[in-house]
Amino acid sequence: MRGVFLFSAIFSILALATITVFLFVSGVPFIAKTGFAKFLFGSDWSPLADEPSYGIFPMIVATLYVTALSVLIGVGIGLLTAIALYKFCPKKLVTPIRHMINLLAGIPSVIFGLFGMTVIVPFVRDYVSPTGVGYGIFSASLVLAIMILPTIVSVSLDSLNSVPNTYYEGALALGATKEQATFKIMLPSAKSGIFAGVVLAIGRAIGETMAVIMVIGGSPEMPESMFQSVRTMTANIAMGALELDDNTRTALIATGVVLFVFTLILNISFSLLKKDSSEKKEKRGAKK
Amino acid sequence: MRKIYYALKYVCIAALVISLVALLAVVAYVLINGLDKLSFHLVFGEYDPNMPTLLPALVGTLQLIGVAAIIAIPIGVASAIFLVEYTNNKGKFVKIVQVAAETLAGIPSIVYGLFGYLIFVVAFGWGYSIIGGGITLAIMILPTIVRSTQESLLSVQGGLREGAYALGTSKVRTIFRIVLPSAAGGIVTAIILAIGRVVSESAVLILTIGMVVNKVPETLMSPGTSLALDIYYFASHGYPNEAAATAVVLLVFVILLNLLAGWIGNMIKKSTYGDAK
Numbered sequence: 012m013r014g015v016f017l018f019s020a021i022f023s024i025l026a027l028a029t030i031t032v033f034l035f036v037s038g039v040p041f042i043a044k045t046g047f048a049k050f051l052f053g054s055d056w057s058p059l060a061d062e063p064s065y066g067i068f069p070m071i072v073a074t075l076y077v078t079a080l081s082v083l084i085g086v087g088i089g090l091l092t093a094i095a096l097y098k099f100c101p102k103k104l105v106t107p108i109r110h111m112i113n114l115l116a117g118i119p120s121v122i123f124g125l126f127g128m129t130v131i132v133p134f135v136r137d138y139v140s141p142t143g144v145g146y147g148i149f150s151a152s153l154v155l156a157i158m159i160l161p162t163i164v165s166v167s168l169d170s171l172n173s174v175p176n177t178y179y180e181g182a183l184a185l186g187a188t189k190e191q192a193t194f195k196i197m198l199p200s201a202k203s204g205i206f207a208g209v210v211l212a213i214g215r216a217i218g219e220t221m222a223v224i225m226v227i228g229g230s231p232e233m234p235e236s237m238f239q240s241v242r243t244m245t246a247n248i249a250m251g252a253l254e255l256d257d258n259t260r261t262a263l264i265a266t267g268v269v270l271f272v273f274t275l276i277l278n279i280s281f282s283l284l285k286k287d288s289s290e291k292k293e294k295r296g297a298k299k
Numbered sequence: 300m301r302k303i304y305y306a307l308k309y310v311c312i313a314a315l316v317i318s319l320v321a322l323l324a325v326v327a328y329v330l331i332n333g334l335d336k337l338s339f340h341l342v343f344g345e346y347d348p349n350m351p352t353l354l355p356a357l358v359g360t361l362q363l364i365g366v367a368a369i370i371a372i373p374i375g376v377a378s379a380i381f382l383v384e385y386t387n388n389k390g391k392f393v394k395i396v397q398v399a400a401e402t403l404a405g406i407p408s409i410v411y412g413l414f415g416y417l418i419f420v421v422a423f424g425w426g427y428s429i430i431g432g433g434i435t436l437a438i439m440i441l442p443t444i445v446r447s448t449q450e451s452l453l454s455v456q457g458g459l460r461e462g463a464y465a466l467g468t469s470k471v472r473t474i475f476r477i478v479l480p481s482a483a484g485g486i487v488t489a490i491i492l493a494i495g496r497v498v499s500e501s502a503v504l505i506l507t508i509g510m511v512v513n514k515v516p517e518t519l520m521s522p523g524t525s526l527a528l529d530i531y532y533f534a535s536h537g538y539p540n541e542a543a544a545t546a547v548v549l550l551v552f553v554i555l556l557n558l559l560a561g562w563i564g565n566m567i568k569k570s571t572y573g574d575a576k
Contacts, residue, residue, distance in 0.1 A: 016381035091314030119499030190304035218407025
């Protein structure tokens, strides 16, 4: 029996190794053939042309823009929401709101995409966009910001809740107001947990596909405005899968390799942050 | 200075209202917009290009859940059992498995899709198939199941195990008769939430099951579609009404799964601990 359990435990490692090997073996030779710099920094993506050209720089730029903007909006609103739930909300409402937000975290991303396509894109087109185009980075960021809200709220609220209440009482005893104690004492103490939540949200925003392809437009062009049809790396893979035939799909796998490396870097920083925050927690415990 | 923080308090409350409004708007919009477009024919009827239906997607979704569950649940639970019951949960091996699981959890779903495409569609030569999509999804939900099962097992009191050993019970028997039943609530909840992820996922499936929306899959080797994939297909191929209606079906399905998870978790907790007292 022990062997069966052991094998199952090894399965995760095997799966990760297989994924990595398969992606790199099929993707890296393609990148090498195209030229490392040409693939990463080339700005022309036309795999179906007579002389095909594979440059994913516009997608990298679009991915970074969408991620940065959505995380900025999402973290801004989400963190403030968590603080409101933590101290400035009637106690009776906190549990139901938390349950609701957890439930909303389970909404499939394709539904956010549909909402973006039918509500946000027309709204942006008619009222916000100076160019008259609703698709693009702006709409995609709004949709993603709403999508990552539940994650940020629950992670931030958890890390605020894990700060010992004595900190708060101590601040009050020294004459701070409730608001001062919350913003100047509790919030900084929960910092590392909140950062970990931000990294998690960045990971979700970079990797999200369905919600993005329905609102980003899809032209493989260099983003020059927030209201212009562009493509992220994930959108490039999904749209390419629908457009290209089997021979040219290696280009998508190469895009996937770049995306994979991006998320690996994020994962590593996430675990480093988490380690840091748990060490701090232990120290806090020791002091008590 | 005090006034600034006092003002910030109201900014926070405003943010809370914005968050709730934004999230509820998504749910309310989907329900209100799609409910009147829902019909018996749309969900259960024969597929017709003029009147597309969800029947192929319903069958496909259930098959995907089946394949993913059959693979991911035993491996995930067994893996957690090994980590908790057979190691001291601290050694190097545990750490490596943990890091592997965390990395797996962080891989974007479209990358899983590429992997499934490379392995099942190309290397195995299966072409687009439900089973290929299901196995890919199984690997994707595995880290969640391992993680939650591990937590449930850790929360089982050590005294229960020692009591069983003291009565001469073997290790394997203790695990299956004492530890697993005590941890069942958490494990079942985790499994239902993982099924919710299978139902919600669509990016993986574009590259693995082929988005064939008009045919009920005959075997597990046939290409097919799922509810979530249908929403994308309908929305981007000029069937806005069908997309709206499908979104209602999917949303209700996912919310019910989530509520069920919470309810079963509570039930089992009550029945285990209720009797013990």
